Amino acid sequence: MGELNIKTIAQLRDGFRAGEFSAREIAEEFNAAVEAGRALNVYTVETPENALAAADAADQARQSSDLKPLSGIPLGIKDLFATEGVDSTSGSNILKGFKPPYESTVSGKLKAAGAGMLGKLNMDEFAMGSSNETSAYGPVISPWKRNDGSNAALTPGGSSGGSSAAVAAGMAPGVTGTDTGGSIRQPAAFTGITGIKPTYGRCSRWGIVAFASSLDQAGPMARDVRDCAILLENMCGFDPKDATSLDLPVPQWEAGLSSDLKGKKVGIPVEYRIDGVPEEIDALWDKGVEWLRDAGAEPVKISLPHTKYALPTYYIIAPAEASSNLARYDGVRYGLRESPEGGNLDAMYAATRSAGFGAEVKRRIMIGTYVLSAGFYDAYFTKAQKVRTLIKRDFAQAFGECDFILTPTAPSAAFGLNEKMSDPLAMYLNDVFAVPASLAGLPAMSVPGGLDSQGLPLGLHLIGRELDEQGILNAALAIEERAGFTHRAEKWW
Template sequence: MAELNSLTLTQLRDGFRAGDFSAREIAESFNAAVAAARALNAYTVETPDDALACADAADTARQSRALKPLSGIPLGIKDLFATVGVDTTSGSKILGGFKPAYESTVSAKLRDAGAGMLGKLNMDEFAMGSSNETSTYGPVISPWKGSDGGNAALTPGGSSGGSAAAVAAGLAPGVTGTDTGGSIRQPAAFTGITGIKPTYGRCSRWGIVSFASSLDQAGPMARTVRDCAILLEAMSGFDPKDSTSLDAPVPAWEQGLSSDLKGKRVGIPREYRIDGVPDEINALWDQGIAWLKDAGAEVVEISLPHTKYALPTYYIIAPAEASSNLARYDGVRYGLREVPEGGNLDAMYAATRAAGFGAEVKRRIMIGTYVLSAGFYDAYFTKAQRVRALIKQDFARAFEQCDIILTPTAPSAAFGIGEKMSDPLAMYLNDVFAVPASLAGLPAMSVPGGLDAQGLPLGLHLIGREMDEQGVLNAGLAIEERAGFTARPGKWW
C-alpha cells in the first residue's frame, strides 16, 4: 500500500471505514510527514497529540459503529481560525502568544464531524499577501521546483500558502483556508491542488481573525473536488453568532456530484483575455473550454464590462475595512504591548503597532485610513462601493445567459520567493482573475488543469451563481476527470 499521507481524503475516509488501516496509523503517517517537512515552513504550530487523540477516538467509534463524517481524518487549520488553547496569531507579531479561550465556528464544526488537528498553518500576515512572504514566521516554501534544473525557492501563493503547501506536500489530506480576494484559489492553482471559496455567508466568520469583513470567507483546500465537497459540507451552516451567516440548509454536495454537464451553459468572459498573460495560460483556458464541451456543456461568450475596475475597487474596499478591523490591536487587552519609557497611552498605541505590524499590513492600514478620511470618503470608498454594485450586476446579467463561468485562476504559474516583494502593484495583479467573484460574493473554485513549460501547476477557475456550489463542484469534477492531473512535487525537503 502507498504511504497513507499520499492518499486523498476520500481514500483515507473509505479505507479507514473498510478497516484497511486504523485512524492512529493515518495520524502517525501525517505527523511524521509534518515533522520531516519543516523546511517548507508550512506549519507555525504542530499539534501531533491532538491528531492522535482524535484518531484513538475514531478507532473506538469504528468498533461501536458510531462514526462521524470525518472520523479518522486529521486536518491542518489556517492560523486565522481561533483554536482553544493553541496559538492563533494570524501570522503577525502583534498577536504573538495569543491562545484563544474559544473555538471558531468552522473549526468547531470540523471537530464535531470527527476531525483531528495536525497543527496551525502559516499564512500572510492578517491574510494580506499573495505569496506568503509577509508572515512574521517567514515565507512558506512551495514543495514544487521548476524543471529547468534551478534551485530557486518558489512561493506557494497566498494568503493561504501554508494550507496549499501542506496539501501539495502530503502534510495534510485537507485544510481550511480563507479567501478575501483569491487567497484560496490562487495558492491552489500555484500548488496543483483544488480549493473552493463558497458563497459569502455559507461558512461562519465567527472566530476567524477579520481582514475585510464584507469579503472574508472560509473554504476548504484538498487534493480533489470530492475531498473539497466533503469538507465544505462539514464547514458550512447557519451561525447565529455571525450576522452575515446565511440561514440556509447545507446541501449534500458530495452526494450530488456529477460530471455530466448536458444542458448547462458555460460563459467565457471576453474581458478576461488580458494582454501580457502567457500563452500557456490562454492555451489551458482553451483546453478547459474543450473539456467542458466534452462533458456536454454549451459554451457561450459573455461580457463582464466592469472587470477592469475590479482590482482598484478591491484595493479601496479591502484596506478600508482592514483599517477599521485592525484598530483593535492596540496593546491594551491582548497580544504585543510596547510601552516607551515615560510615554503616554497614545505613545503605547503607536509603539505597539509600529513593532507589531509588518510593512504590508501598515501599507494597507494607511491606504484604508486615507480612503475613509474626511474629504476622501465619498471620492474613494463610496465610489468603490458603487462600482462593486455594478460588478455584481454584471454577473447577474451574465448568469441570465449561462450557468457557470470559466476563466484562468491566476495570470502566471508560481514565481520565486522575493521576486515581486519590491513591487506591490505587480503582487496585487496576481488576483486579477479572482477578485471579481469575491466582490460579488459568488462561489468560485480552482481546479488543476496542467503544467507549464517549467513543470509548474496551472489552474482553471470556475465561478457560479450565488448559492450554487453544486454547479461549481460539478463543473470542477468534469475538468478534473478530463485533465487527469496526477502530477505531484518531487520530494526534495
C-alpha cells in the same frame, strides 16, 4: 499500508471504514510528514497530540459503529482560525503567543465532525498577501520546483500558502483556507491542488480573524473536487453568532457530484483575456472550454464589462475594512504591548503597532485610513461601493446567459520568493481573476488544469451563481476527470 499521506480524504475515509488501516496509523503518518517537512515552513504550530487524540476517538467510534463524517481524518487549520488553547496569531507578531479561549465555528464544526488537527498553518500576515511572504514566521517554501534546474525557492501562493503547501507536500490531506480576494484559489492553482470559496455567508466568520469582513470567506483546500465537497459540507451552516451568516440548509454536495454537464452553458468572459498573460495560460483556458464541451456543456461568450475596475475597487474596500478591523490590536488587552518609558497611551499605540505589524499590513492600514478620511471618502470609498454594485450586476446579467463561468485562476504560475515583494502592484495583479467573484460574494473554485513549460501547475477557475456550489463542483469534476492532473511535487525536503 504506507503512502497514506498521498491519499485523498475520500480514500482515507473509505479505507479506514473498511478496516484497511486505523485512524491512528493515518494520524501517525501525517504527523511524521509534518515533522519531516519543517524545511517548508508550512506549520506555525504542530499539534500531533491533537491529531492522535482525534484518531483514537475515531478508532473507538469505528468499534462502536459511531462514526462521524470526518472520523479518522486529520486536517491542517489556517492560523487565521481561532483554535482553543492553541496559538492563533494570524501570521502576525502583534498576536504572538495569543491562545484564544474559544474555537472558531468552522474549525469547531470540523472537529465536531470527527476531524483531528495536525497544526496551525502559516499564512500571509492577517491574510494580506499573495505569496505568503508577509508572514511574521517567514515565507512558506513551495514543494514545487521549476524544471529548469534552477532550484529557486518558489511561493506556494497566498495568503493560504501554508494551507496549499501542506496539501501539495502530503503534510495534510485537507486544510482550511480563507479567501478575501483569491487567498484560497490562487495558492491552490500555484500548488496543483483544488480549493473552493463558497458563497459569502455559507461559512460562519465567527472566530476567524477579520481581514475585510464583507469579503472574507472560509473554504476547504484539498487534493481533488470530491474532497473539497466533503470538507465544505462540514464547514458550512447557519451560525447565529455571525449576523451575515446565511440561514439555509447545507446541501449534500458530495452526493450531488456529477460530471455530466449536458444542458449547461459555460460562460467565457471576453474581458478576462488581458495583456501580459502568458500564452500557455490562455491555451489552458481554451483547453478547459473544450473539456467542458466534452462533458456536455455549451460554451457561450459573455461580457463582464466592469472587470477592469475590480482590482482597484477591491484595493479600496478591503483595506478600508481592514484599517478598522485591525484597530483592536492596540496592546491594551492581548497580544504584543510596547510601552516606551515615560510614554503616554498614544505612544503605547504607536510603539505596539509599529513593532507588531509588518510592512504590508501597515501599507493597507494606511490605504484604508486614507480612503475613509474626510474629503477622500466619496472619491474612493463611496465610488468603490458603487462599482462593487456594478460588478455584482455584471454577474447577475451574465448568469442570465450561462450557468457558470470559466477563467484562468491566476495570470501566472508560481513565482520565486522575493521576485515581487518590492512591487506591490505586481503582487496585487495575482488576484486579477479571483477578485471579481469575491466582490460579488459568489462561489468560486480553482481546479488544476496542467503544467506550464517550466513544470509548474496552472489552475482553472470556475465562478458559480450565488449558492450554486454544486454547479461549479460538478464543472470542476468534469475538468478534473479530463485533465488527468496527477502530477506531484517531487520530494526534495
